[in-house]
Amino acid sequence: xxxxxxxxxxxxxxxxxxxxxxxxxxxxxxxxxxxxxxxxxxxxxxxxxxxxxxxxxxxxxxxxxxxxxxxxxxxxxxxxxxxxxxxxxxxxxxxxxxxxxxxxxxxxxxxxxxxxxxxxxxxxxxxxxxxxxxxxxxxxxxxxxxxxxxxxxxxxxxxxxxxxxxxxxxxxxxxxxxxxxxxxxxxxxxxxxxxxxxxxxxxxxxxxxxxxxxxxxxxxxxxxxxxxxxxxxxxxxxxxxxxxxxxxxxxxxxxxxxxxxxxxxxxxxxxxxxxxxxxxxxxxxxxxxxxxxxxxxxxxxxxxxxxxxxxxxxxxxxxxxxxxxxxxxxxxxxxxxxx
Amino acid sequence: xxxxxxxxxxxxxxxxxxxxxxxxxxxxxxxxxxxxxxxxxxxxxxxxxxxxxxxxxxxxxxxxxxxxxxxxxxxxxxxxxxxxxxxxxxxxxxxxxxxxxxxxxxxxxxxxxxxxxxxxxxxxxxxxxxxxxxxxxxxxxxxxxxxxxxxxxxxxxxxxxxxxxxxxxxxxxxxxxxxxxxxxxxxxxxxxxxxxxxxxxxxxxxxxxxxxxxxxxxxxxxxxxxxxxxxxxxxxxxxxxxxxxxxxxxxxxxxxxxxxxxxxxxxxxxxxxxxxxxxxxxxxxxxxxxxxxxxxxxxxxxxxxxxxxxxxxxxxxxxxxxxxxxxxxxxxxxxxxxx
DNA sequence: CTGAAAGCGCTTACAG
DNA sequence: CTGAAAGCGCTTACAG
Numbered sequence: 248x249x250x251x252x253x254x255x256x257x258x259x260x261x262x263x264x265x266x267x268x269x270x271x272x273x274x275x276x277x278x279x280x281x282x283x284x285x286x287x288x289x290x291x292x293x294x295x296x297x298x299x300x301x302x303x304x305x306x307x308x309x310x311x312x313x314x315x316x317x318x319x320x321x322x323x324x325x326x327x328x329x330x331x332x333x334x335x336x337x338x339x340x341x342x343x344x345x346x347x348x349x350x351x352x353x354x355x356x357x358x359x360x361x362x363x364x365x366x367x368x369x370x371x372x373x374x375x376x377x378x379x380x381x382x383x384x385x386x387x388x389x390x391x392x393x394x395x396x397x398x399x400x401x402x403x404x405x406x407x408x409x410x411x412x413x414x415x416x417x418x419x420x421x422x423x424x425x426x427x428x429x430x431x432x433x434x435x436x437x438x439x440x441x442x443x444x445x446x447x448x449x450x451x452x453x454x455x456x457x458x459x460x461x462x463x464x465x466x467x468x469x470x471x472x473x474x475x476x477x478x479x480x481x482x483x484x485x486x487x488x489x490x491x492x493x494x495x496x497x498x499x500x501x502x503x504x505x506x507x508x509x510x511x512x513x514x515x516x517x518x519x520x521x522x523x524x525x526x527x528x529x530x531x532x533x534x535x536x537x538x539x540x541x542x543x544x545x546x547x548x549x550x551x552x553x554x555x556x557x558x559x560x561x562x563x564x565x566x567x568x569x570x571x572x573x574x575x576x577x578x579x580x581x582x583x584x585x586x
Numbered sequence: 587x588x589x590x591x592x593x594x595x596x597x598x599x600x601x602x603x604x605x606x607x608x609x610x611x612x613x614x615x616x617x618x619x620x621x622x623x624x625x626x627x628x629x630x631x632x633x634x635x636x637x638x639x640x641x642x643x644x645x646x647x648x649x650x651x652x653x654x655x656x657x658x659x660x661x662x663x664x665x666x667x668x669x670x671x672x673x674x675x676x677x678x679x680x681x682x683x684x685x686x687x688x689x690x691x692x693x694x695x696x697x698x699x700x701x702x703x704x705x706x707x708x709x710x711x712x713x714x715x716x717x718x719x720x721x722x723x724x725x726x727x728x729x730x731x732x733x734x735x736x737x738x739x740x741x742x743x744x745x746x747x748x749x750x751x752x753x754x755x756x757x758x759x760x761x762x763x764x765x766x767x768x769x770x771x772x773x774x775x776x777x778x779x780x781x782x783x784x785x786x787x788x789x790x791x792x793x794x795x796x797x798x799x800x801x802x803x804x805x806x807x808x809x810x811x812x813x814x815x816x817x818x819x820x821x822x823x824x825x826x827x828x829x830x831x832x833x834x835x836x837x838x839x840x841x842x843x844x845x846x847x848x849x850x851x852x853x854x855x856x857x858x859x860x861x862x863x864x865x866x867x868x869x870x871x872x873x874x875x876x877x878x879x880x881x882x883x884x885x886x887x888x889x890x891x892x893x894x895x896x897x898x899x900x901x902x903x904x905x906x907x908x909x910x911x912x913x914x915x916x917x918x919x920x921x922x923x924x925x
Numbered sequence: 926c927t928g929a930a931a932g933c934g935c936t937t938a939c940a941g
Numbered sequence: 942c943t944g945a946a947a948g949c950g951c952t953t954a955c956a957g
Binding site for chain 2: 926929932
Binding site for chain 1: 639640641642644645650652660666669670673677682683684685686687706841867868871872873
């Protein structure tokens with residue numbers, strides 16, 4: 248199957264009247280090439296538009312120039328922000344990004360093993376799927392460069408980057424208390440996730456420090472979906488009196504809470520204050536605009552690639568577990584309680 | 587550099603006491619292998635967890651199993667929906683997805699050429715960047731499998747999939763007219779884009795069919811950003827009387843229009859009706875929820891990969907330019923005018 | 926039904 | 942400063 252457009256290193260070598268070795272040397276910026284020779288070869292490369300085939304280079308060197316990113320879902324804004332950070336980081340390098348999504352992983356439980364043994368990628372950034380912990384085993388021992396984002400609070404033995412979940416939740420709760428709230432409802436995320444537990448603990452610590460009783464009935468277990476936000480908030484609203492504020496473990500649940508409150512004929516923030524977590528783009532668009540704890544998702548993505556690159560280059564990681572700071576973003580959904 | 591985990595076809599061949607050729611045959615489900623031999627090899631493959639290296643396979647066969655996706659931006663919800671569709675389509679196949687973003691392209695104007703000559707991918711789905719038309723030249727002649735999504739109205743000579751922009755805009759305008767609106771403002775997208783022109787024409791045709799004068803002052807040129815929606819809508823609001831409805835060429839501009847109208851002390855839909863285009867997730871979340879023309883973005887993504895696969899397999903494309911149908915999604919932002 | 930050999934396009938010691 | 946040769950891990954005619 249002759250490919251007319253296909254220029255190879257052999258073609259270049261022939262045209263330049265040198266060996267492939269020499270062409271390879273100038274291609275890889277190796278020293279010990281005569282200046283004139285180098286120029287000549289460079290010119291020919293330019294003219295022909297020759298670019299080395301990644302496959303061949305990869306086979307010969309054992310490196311592919313590809314970074315893999317595993318995300319559980321493409322539909323959650325949360326993931327998208329992280330993806331963007333990762334994409335930015337990868338783009339600034341010589342690497343390219345290969346995207347894996349969870350359904351693929353489910354299709355083949357051994358994706359990771361595969362990715363490794365097939366050595367398609369030189370490194371992996373992993374946003375763990377819901378039940379992802381069992382993948383970790385395979386990853387741990389292989390010395391494959393991998394970084395987890397928002398690990399599940401499990402002690403994975405793998406490098407990871409997280410947000411300051413505990414601190415973020417603490418600050419949000421503290422802010423609510425400062426506003427005068429005493430009955431603060433809390434919607435948890437999936438409690439299998441370390442981040443969910445951290446947020447819950449941050450909330451509890453803030454209450455404790457303010458000498459407020461931790462009322463178990465004020466804590467409802469959600470699962471990060473908007474619908475769970477609706478139903479759990481509704482439960483909270485049946486209390487008499489209802490809480491004067493609801494802190495949700497992510498923005499999607501906060502959207503749900505907003506709806507539940509509105510449906511109950513109450514207003515935000517006049518009757519009930521609401522705080523979310525994440526600061527996904529939609530948080531600024533709701534009515535009222537949502538006060539929320541911003542997770543530096545993009546930065547987390549960038550940091551993760553950076554750490555993957557470190558490992559690829561064999562440099563030591565300055566920090567094995569990196570925690571990036573959250574930030575309380577004040578908007579319109581909170582005010583002092585009127586009762 | 588000995589790699590302890592790394593099993594190759596040679597290892598399998600040795601353990602099975604056969605040649606690599608035979609192993610390759612069972613790997614690729616070729617006929618003419620003795621049943622017992624096949625079983626034995628399969629068992630060994632199973633035991634060792636052997637998976638062929640894509641790089642080596644790729645080099646030998648000339649195919650990589652990778653599909654490239656070029657998107658101009660990862661931050662626009664619009665792109666994300668398309669990406670998701672593409673990802674779904676790719677996941678259902680044996681292929682994997684490589685993501686290119688525009689900044690990468692800008693970094694190297696010859697990305698496409700590169701992608702081709704480096705033959706990293708077997709096919710490309712392209713969401714053209716703003717000034718993307720000049721990439722097309724390089725693509726056209728190479729017989730590389732590529733499909734454009736939402737081409738720029740340029741006659742590219744390349745297969746593409748679009749939404750029924752003209753029809754969608756026509757229907758939305760027609761709906762507004764049916765509601766009783768006579769003064770309907772229109773915010774265009776970037777008019778370099780074919781889709782923008784199509785939407786404008788759809789709007790104009792509906793007016794014409796209803797024997798309504800096309801008032802040039804009612805048409806304002808936007809650029810798909812929310813901020814342009816704000817400013818262009820403001821301009822419309824300075825008219826006396828202001829239009830009773832504003833049709834925006836995408837949802838982001840519609841969000842802007844919503845804000846401008848609210849800032850002017852007017853209400854949607856009581857004072858002014860608003861319609862968007864795209865139906866990105868946020869459209870359902872605004873207050874009032876946005877009536878909009880839904881673009882089947884996911885489906886467009888899926889269709890595009892499908893067409894790439896067709897080309898890869900050498901099958902003829904049943905349709906060179908595929909137009910997927912838009913759909914008017916009625917929500918809360920429109921009603922009959924009161925004046 | 927099976928295997929030896931060449932080849933895919935590159936890189937890398939090694940020798941000069 | 943330069944080149945011949947081997948090798949990366951696979952597939953594919955070709956021969957038996």
